[in-house]
Amino acid sequence: MPVPQTEDWRAIAAGFQERWNFPNCVGAIDGKHVVIQAPANSGSLYFNYKSTHSLVLLAVVDAQYLFRVVDVGGFGRSSDSGSLRNSAFGESLRDGSLQLPPDTVIPGAERLGLLPHVLVGDEAFPLLDNLLRPFPGRHLTREKRMFNYRLSRARLVVECAFGILSSQWRMLRRVITTSPEILTSSDSPFYLHLTFLSSP
DSSP states (O other), rough: OOOHHHEEEEEEHHHHHHOOOOTEEEEEEEEEEEEEEETTTTTTBOOOOTSBBEEEEEEEOTTTSSSEEEEEEEEETHHHHHHHHHHHHHHHHHHHHHHOOOOEEEEGGGGGGOOOEEOOOTTOOBBBEEEEOOOSSSSHHHHHHHHHHHHHHHHHHHHHHHHHHHHHGGGSSSSSSSOOOHHHTTHHHHHHHHHHOOOO
């Protein structure tokens, strides 16, 4: 699945602005554990915090619940931030080579100046120049609580997309006995289904 280009990112941002009232957002990111049968001699590589063996499906979803970036194959023991850090997409996000649109002024917030285009994630992800997460803590100002609400609302599209994927591809609801190498190959039925769910 090709990574979106500048014009694609711009269209995705317009969708988040229009549908979720979150400007400059180029996608919601999250990870999903795909439960697998532990490969022979894999030790604890695939053992996750839910006490199952899994691969991590890391995805960026647009405002219409379409998968725009997918990385399948992170070891189950990896956190969402670890899966992002170890992925080619994460490297591109960190080094600035994603071809995101240039920083822009948000209408109504001119006093803030130019703001970057960003992905939105949950607390499991690091705060980066182009990746936002909620403010931590309980005793937040009204503005920070409102920001967290709006960010979480925009971020929910990725959880909904995973729900849609699981309901359409019921195989994800049980232990997959296929080897990780086959499951993560670009011509596997799983990967082809994800590609289908990325079609606008």
